[in-house]
Amino acid sequence: MNRSVKDTASEFPAVAGRLNAVPSQSPGYWTLVRKRLMRDPVTLIAAAVLVLIVLSAIFAPLLAPYDPFMGKITQRMKPVGFAGHLLGTDETGRDMLSRLLYGGRLSLTSGIVPVAIALAVGGFLGISAGFFGGPVNSVIMRVTDIFYAFPSILLAIAICGMLGTGLFNTLVSLTLVFIPPIIRISESVTTQVRSLDFVEAARASGARPFALMRYQVLPNVLAPILVYATSLVSLAIILAAGLSFLGLGVSAPAAEWGLMLNSLRQMIYIDPLLAALPGVLIFLTSMCFNLISDGLRSAMDVRLKL
């Protein structure tokens, strides 16, 4: 057997020669994800509707035709389409359109903020648990299991009941409710990635644990965690609405979709369409988040082959 060194320039020398002049730049992962999302009409429509809802909430003071907190007792319970009040008025004569626009601010806040905080805290804890394993994993995951013993709505009610009403306490309780599921997802995906050879190889190259987590593990677990968190936003909106409905969240006269649903519930026999309006918005918003989450799930599944 001959040990002379052959030309190993490339497996495809001809192609290499031709393309050498043009530096080849592959699209990055996020570019690919964006391209895929652009070809997904359902996700695009959901995103457009969501942007519309968010914008209308942000610009509520400019868009609202009336003061959302001042009602005319003579103008109570006007139906949808009533002259001057496009979406009618509620049981104290406040303009529904204005209240729904303002309500979006609180409802979207209580949907997005707790999930964002829970994503940061739970993601960090879950990735640490999965990465370090052993006792670190045991401590974090057993504490998570304790929280898991309660259904999420009951847990939110319990924490909120303990802390008292108000927006801040609602956000705190929802954050606490969402940390355990995010920990669990992060831990399971990290455990899968941790044992792959490229992490071992990076460890063998002398990288410290923090660098391994930051550069090798995090980019590979971010997508599934992000997708899961997006799907939680709709749940957060519904839970926040539920808390307000039960009188534990924000309190009257604040404009919040769940609270509006609660105060209008006695009117359901008088004008069911009017009473359902806040619910329609809750449904629409959470639907949008769910569809976007589904779209992200398929778009982010770009040739991972883990």
Place this chain on the structure above:
Amino acid sequence: MTRNDPSARALRISDMPRDRGGPAQPMLILKDYKKHFPIRKGVLNRTVGHVQAVDGVSLTVMKGEILGVVGESGCGKSTLSRLIMHLIEPDSGEMIFDGDPLSEHTGLTVQALRRNMQMVFQDSFSSLNPRMTIEDAIAFAPMMNGVGRDEALARSRGLLDQVGLAAAMFARRYPHELSGGQRQRVNIARALAVEPRMVILDEAVSALDKSVEAQVLQLLIELQERFDLTYIFVSHDLNVVRYISDRIAVMYLGRVVETGSVDQIWDNARHPYTQALLASIPSLDPDRRTTAAPISGDPPNPIDPPSGCRFRTRCPFAETLCATTAPEVQPVQDGAGHTVACHMENPASGHSRAGTGARLKEIAQ
């Protein structure tokens, strides 16, 4: 860029003189390395047994040498590679790297060892981060050892050219856009990026198809000569090991049963297991078909390995002595550096064939 080039020297991570022990000092000496994985069961996590993956392995690798490590699946080859890299901590054993004992406080640290020793894994895909371009993947290790980003990227592109991948074409690509052979070239470049003196190739070519395997083997030989490297080449493919290695160590169930030069092993295998392994290579000559299985049965369970000699359950020459006493590793009369762990090689052992070194071929006929 070669190792002797002053510009290459400037890129060097450590200012430590590279050859510390001199040419006669072996690159690596392993003494009695052991790793027993505990098997835990039940809610209390009680240890119910141990998988004796590596059980007292001693090896010596000379400078510039390619040591082939062969053995069946499950004999502990891969565990041994990871033990040497200290990706798994050994239970016991001593390591001396170029004259420096490995010890966290008084000798060479694991961190320092890893700057001198790198590893290439079998699975070319899972050993590359799917979210990193290949130039970043190669530059990662030097950056983790204090080399600046620009310098590390320059080195990465230089190495891509060295392993036969045009940097201009491949540097910014992702692993899934490369073929298996190209990915393994990237992995080799990645291992060389910290300028190691020794590389462990753990089944590095086994997953490639034959034509690509040959190209990558050629590349490995070329790089070994160019960078003055020492390899431990772990494989189950005897022909490949014969082709690339200077010396061979044969492993069975967590122990080294025979070591020797390629010729010593091929022409004068002393251990019945080595003989059986060699006999199992399919012949290319249709008149010399293998008709009888060289050895039968599966390797015994490493949780509860046989007493005495571990091969005795499958060895045609096994006697009561083999069950009671584990054979010592001893030099073979015929040649320097040829060692074997078998009672038949020791005239004083009391085995009925002691000193005669009976051959598997004889009883097959």
